[in-house]
Ligand SMILES: NC(=O)C1=CN([C@@H]2O[C@H](COP(=O)(O)OP(=O)(O)OC[C@H]3O[C@@H](n4cnc5c(N)ncnc54)[C@H](O)[C@@H]3O)[C@@H](O)[C@H]2O)C=CC1
């Protein structure tokens with residue numbers, strides 16, 4: 001990324017030469033930065049391409065083969081048409097995904113490849129899902145820094161250059177041990193202790209900066225831990241809350257890697273994906289902020305196990321604590337205050353713990369019966 005490095009050097013030099021009382025060199029530095037060959041001009045005011053041009057937005061989802069992307073593509077395709085939503089990832093898609101709508105290879109670290117995709121497909125909305133999550137991020141900090149931070153810079157510049165509406169999810173992991181934990185409001189101290197959390201705070205701040213500086217239509221929701229039946233999580237701290245359903249149905253046993261009293265905010269995937277569509281479609285004047293907490297429920301492993309035992313009284317849960325994940329969970333919010341999302345654009349969850357458990361068991365139970373029948 002030579003351009004970025006050169007600009008950083010220019011900015012540093014200007015800042016170093018700033019007289020104690022003087023603002024002028026800083027102004028010069030900012031102007032210089034704004035003439036990036038990436039075409040983000042200093043006075044540019046970007047707006048997403050209006051729907052009158054295309055009727056429907058043309059959406060690109062990055063990192064689309066993870067826990068959330070395929071479900072989001074399904075929802076967006078139902079609303080905007082199959083061919084208006086392109087899934088992308090660096091992995092090979094399974095057959096059913098490949099045949100369900102447009103899929104292309106896209107590495108978010110490859111800026112030219114991203115630009116080509118956006119230009120050739122006349123993309124108007126970008127949903128940026130690529131990331132390394134909390135636990136895998138701690139296991140590979142260099143890669144997490146590269147994908148979650150350098151990748152985000154590419155995404156921001158592409159979105160700003162082409163006037164895209166940009167959605168980037170953040171997370172409960174963007175908070176840390178010094179944040180208020182019960183509940184955690186939208187605006188408070190954010191000093192996360194994971195590379196994942198640090199990169200998400202960076203994404204929130206950079207997105208908001210591009211919004212104010214360049215008019216980028218940046219929208220961000222802080223998701224809780226997401227629970228889904230037909231897709232597996234990609235290496236986070238809240239993964240236990242998905243795995244427990246699979247193990248309970250398969251073996252009647254589950255070994256949990258968090259303490260029984262670790263309380264974390266959680267959400268069923270359908271609520272998460274609907275919230276994403278709702279905030280993407282919300283009129284700009286309803287958004288008093290650009291980064292919102294959203295929440296549905298909070299529970300501990302013990303409470304989840306108890307709810308499961310209402311249907312599976314024999315379920316055995318044991319605990320074998322993973323110190324890395326436990327330290328992360330202990331630093332995250334226990335409950336999430338999402339009153340701004342509820343007031344501003346009408347966010348409302350559908351699934352509480354009993355409905356979540358019933359829905360997961362119904363889905364996985366039917367899957368298991370079908371697998372046995374085949
Ligand atoms: N699943 C959850 O519980 C939560 C997810 N989120 C956020 O939602 C987004 C999606 O999450 P998941 O689907 O769960 O993540 P995931 O870990 O399941 O999937 C991430 C995807 O990113 C892809 N990827 C990695 N490096 C890439 C690169 N260089 N270029 C393009 N793609 C690359 C991976 O191949 C993977 O398919 C992430 O940004 C995550 O931080 C936020 C809070 C909770």
Ligand SMILES: CC(=O)[C@H](N)C(=O)O
Nearest residue numbers: 133134171236237238
């Ligand atoms: C809450 C998240 O962001 C994710 N599921 C993780 O546990 O890392």
